[in-house]
Amino acid sequence: xxxTVKLETFEGPLDLLLHLIDxxxxxxxxxxxxxxxxxxxxxxxxMQELELEVTSEFLVMAATLLSIKSxxxxxxxxxxxxxxxxxxxxxxxxxxxxxxxxxxxxxKYKAIAEHLRDKxxxxxxIYTREPEDLTPYTPVKPENPVEGLHVADLVRAFxxxxxxxxxxxxxxxxRKDEISVKDRMFQVVDLLARERGPVFFSxxxxxxxxxxxxxxxxxxxxxxxxxxxxxxxxxKLFDDIVIQAREDGAANGFWADEISY
Numbered sequence: 001x002x003x004t005v006k007l008e009t010f011e012g013p014l015d016l017l018l019h020l021i022d023x024x025x026x027x028x029x030x031x032x033x034x035x036x037x038x039x040x041x042x043x044x045x046x047m048q049e050l051e052l053e054v055t056s057e058f059l060v061m062a063a064t065l066l067s068i069k070s071x072x073x074x075x076x077x078x079x080x081x082x083x084x085x086x087x088x089x090x091x092x093x094x095x096x097x098x099x100x101x102x103x104x105x106x107x108k109y110k111a112i113a114e115h116l117r118d119k120x121x122x123x124x125x126i127y128t129r130e131p132e133d134l135t136p137y138t139p140v141k142p143e144n145p146v147e148g149l150h151v152a153d154l155v156r157a158f159x160x161x162x163x164x165x166x167x168x169x170x171x172x173x174x175r176k177d178e179i180s181v182k183d184r185m186f187q188v189v190d191l192l193a194r195e196r197g198p199v200f201f202s203x204x205x206x207x208x209x210x211x212x213x214x215x216x217x218x219x220x221x222x223x224x225x226x227x228x229x230x231x232x233x234x235x236k237l238f239d240d241i242v243i244q245a246r247e248d249g250a251a252n253g254f255w256a257d258e259i260s261y
Contacts, residue, residue: 013061037065071095184220192245201241
């Protein structure tokens with residue numbers, strides 16, 4: 001049958017001493033050091049019997065209590081009349097004074113910690129909501145389209161509209177410039193001859209090239225590749241096409257005569 005014994009845990013030796021003092025209901029300024037030391041040693045013995053780890057802090061406090069207990073039990077040595085006051089013994093000296101000061105300070109900080117813990121517990125019961133953007137709920141004031149305009153501005157706009165209507169009555173003929181694949185092939189070859197090196201496909205197109213211009217340029221490149229005048233390649237997928245003239249294709253005949261579109 002397995003038996004489990006649970007000991008109350010303490011945060012340190014001072015916490016254990018305060019517990020023993022409060023349990024004995026004695027004055028902290030007049031600690032019965034003998035009884036407290038015996039109870040403290042019993043607690044350490046119980047921890048060792050249960051094979052619990054005893055930290056060095058508890059052992060140091062046990063040694064301190066035993067030292068104070070021995071000083072309390074030993075008779076006080078006689079007072080010697082020395083020449084210097086620094087070596088005179090104080091008759092009111094209490095070996096427990098330093099320990100009492102530590103216990104009082106520890107009790108103060110422990111009370112503060114318990115107060116903060118209570119505040120934390122109270123605060124944990126309050127739930128807050130994350131801030132939201134309330135801009136969509138803000139009423140939007142419609143803008144006045146004619147705000148800041150005067151009668152003179154309206155008259156000026158009216159005159160401008162009349163001039164625009166007059167210009168619409170004029171008729172103009174627009175002729176679309178067309179270029180053949182054959183002419184485009186000559187342009188590509190001339191550009192490669194001037195550059196004396198490879199040219200990007202984007203260089204052959206204008207900034208606002210039309211769809212027809214792009215198609216004609218692409219067909220011209222295909223024809224030039226067919227007659228082995230140029231070589232086209234890419235450094236990587238979807239990269240700009242690099243166009244380079246072939247040296248072995250310069251001696252071919254007048255290849256453009258076969259292109260009629």
